[in-house]
Structures are given as structure tokens and as C-alpha cells.
Amino acid sequence: NAGVTQTPKFRILKIGQSMTLQCTQDMNHNYMYWYRQDPGMGLKLIYYSVGAGITDKGEVPNGYNVSRSTTEDFPLRLELAAPSQTSVYFCASSYGSALTDTQYFGPGTRLTVL
Amino acid sequence: DAKTTQPPSMDCAEGRAANLPCNHSTISGNEYVYWYRQIHSQGPQYIIHGLKNNETNEMASLIITEDRKSSTLILPHATLRDTAVYYCIVRVAPGNQFYFGTGTSLTVIP
Numbered sequence: 151n152a153g154v155t156q157t158p159k160f161r162i163l164k165i166g167q168s169m170t171l172q173c174t175q176d177m178n179h180n181y182m183y184w185y186r187q188d189p190g191m192g193l194k195l196i197y198y199s200v201g202a203g204i205t206d207k208g209e210v211p212n213g214y215n216v217s218r219s220t221t222e223d224f225p226l227r228l229e230l231a232a233p234s235q236t237s238v239y240f241c242a243s244s245y246g247s248a249l250t251d252t253q254y255f256g257p258g259t260r261l262t263v264l
Numbered sequence: 265d266a267k268t269t270q271p272p273s274m275d276c277a278e279g280r281a282a283n284l285p286c287n288h289s290t291i292s293g294n295e296y297v298y299w300y301r302q303i304h305s306q307g308p309q310y311i312i313h314g315l316k317n318n319e320t321n322e323m324a325s326l327i328i329t330e331d332r333k334s335s336t337l338i339l340p341h342a343t344l345r346d347t348a349v350y351y352c353i354v355r356v357a358p359g360n361q362f363y364f365g366t367g368t369s370l371t372v373i374p
Contacts, residue, residue: 154307185364192351192364193308208361240307252298253362255307 151176154256156241162262163231171226171259173241181244182224183208183253184216186237193240199224231263267291267354273369276346282339284368286352289333296355297328298362299337301348308351308364311337342372 157172175182180201185193185208195208199218213235215227224243228235238260242253269287276282288297296315300308312319312326314335319326325338339346351367 183361187305190366192366193362194364195361198361209363238305242307252310252313253308254310257307258305 153177154241154243154254156239156256156259158259159257160260162264163228164264165231165233167231168227168229169231169261171228171239171241171261173224173226173256174222175224175241175243175254176222177243177245177254178221179243179245179254180221181246181251181253182218183242183244184214184224184226185240185242186210186235187240187258188237196226196239228261233263235261236263237261267363268352268365270350270352270365270368272366273371275371275373276339276342278344278372278374279341282337282342282346282370282372284337284339284350284352284370285334286336287334288352288354291332291354293332297326297335298353298355299324299326300351300353301346302351302367303345303348311350342370344372344374346370347372 154175183198184196187193194210197216199205238258240258241256244251244253298313299311302308314326328335349367349369353362
């Protein structure tokens with residue numbers, strides 16, 4: 151199993167541009183998550199999904215959109231990039247929401263908005 | 265809200281035990297404590313989790329106080345590869361959401 155994969159690894163955007171960060175998992179997990187991590191800080195939850203067709207907001211959803219059309223994929227969309235969105239983005243997945251379910255993280259996408 | 269409090273940094277001599285404390289005084293009765301670590305800004309890596317009993321696996325041990333208001337992660341024989349930021353997390357339902365704090369930056373010294 152590849153686990154959780156993310157593309158691209160790095161990206162530089164200009165202010166106002168849009169892009170989609172891709173996330174795929176091959177563990178047949180129901181739950182998927184997007185986090186962002188600013189320098190020197192912990193991860194903050196942007197959006198999460200409990201299954202195909204179902205998404206919900208996390209701590210910091212403003213400026214982002216998500217969709218979940220399949221179990222495997224959970225793309226994150228930035229519509230109008232702003233410098234405040236410069237961060238490292240991590241995707242994660244877990245089997246369910248049981249109290250013992252662990253989250254498995256991808257390697258991250260480093261995004262810079264200039 | 266992170267729901268946990270950790271010291272910002274710690275040092276440990278190579279080969280010695282590393283004891284990383286965490287306070288979670290507002291933890292609810294059915295919430296688990298999780299520990300993850302992050303090496304060089306890679307994706308966080310799962311270490312261990314527990315509810316109220318002490319837990320041990322191949323990576324570490326987790327000691328939770330009887331009142332569950334604090335816990336300690338123990339790396340029994342720290343190596344240079346254990347240098348990382350360690351996050352203590354209390355899981356929040358619904359959605360299996362994790363709230364990360366700023367963690368403890370552990371430096372293992374040769």
C-alpha cells in the first residue's frame with residue numbers, strides 16, 4: 151500500500167490564482183482530512199470528510215473548498231490564493247471515527263503564495 | 265483549542281530515556297490521548313494512544329495518571345533519529361478530529 155499520497159510536493163502561486171491540491175489514499179478509509187501547518191505551529195484542521203459525498207468544516211475553512219466524490223480522493227481547492235495561505239498542507243485518512251482510530255498522514259504539499 | 269499543554273522544548277542524551285510530559289486537564293471520560301511525532305516537517309507519524317491504562321508498543325510507552333489529567337510519553341532508549349516535534353493530542357468527536365498544539369521539540373544529543 152502506498153498509504154496517503156499528495157501532489158504536488160511544492161507549488162508557488164501568484165496572488166489571485168487558483169489551484170487544487172490532490173490527495174489519494176489506498177487503505178479504503180472512510181474518513182479523510184485536510185490540515186495546514188504554518189511555520190513553528192501545530193497542524194490546524196481545514197476540512198474533513200466522513201465518506202463520499204459528505205464533507206464538513208474544521209477550524210480554518212475560509213478560502214478553501216473540498217469535494218469527496220470517491221472514497222479514495224479528497225481534493226482541496228484554493229480559489230483566490232492569498233499570501234496568508236502560504237503553508238504546508240497535509241492530508242490524512244482514518245478508517246472511521248471510533249475513539250481508537252488513528253490518522254495516517256501524507257508527506258505534505260508546500261505552498262507559497264507571492 | 266488544543267486541549268493539551270506541552271513544554272516547548274527538551275533535550276535528551278542519546279541512549280537515555282526521554283520523558284515527554286503533557287497536561288490535558290479538561291479531557292473527557294471517553295477521550296483518548298494520542299501521541300504523534302513530526303520529523304523535519306514530514307507528515308506526522310503515529311506513535312501510541314491510550315485511554316486510562318498504561319500502554320506500550322515497539323516505539324514507546326504511555327503513562328496516564330489515574331485522574332487522566334496528564335500523561336507522559338517515554339522513549340526508552342533515545343536515538344538521534346528520535347529528534348522531532350512530539351504532539352500530544354486529545355481526540356475530539358465528532359469526526360475523529362485531532363487538535364494539534366505546538367508540541368515539544370525533542371533534541372537527542374550525542
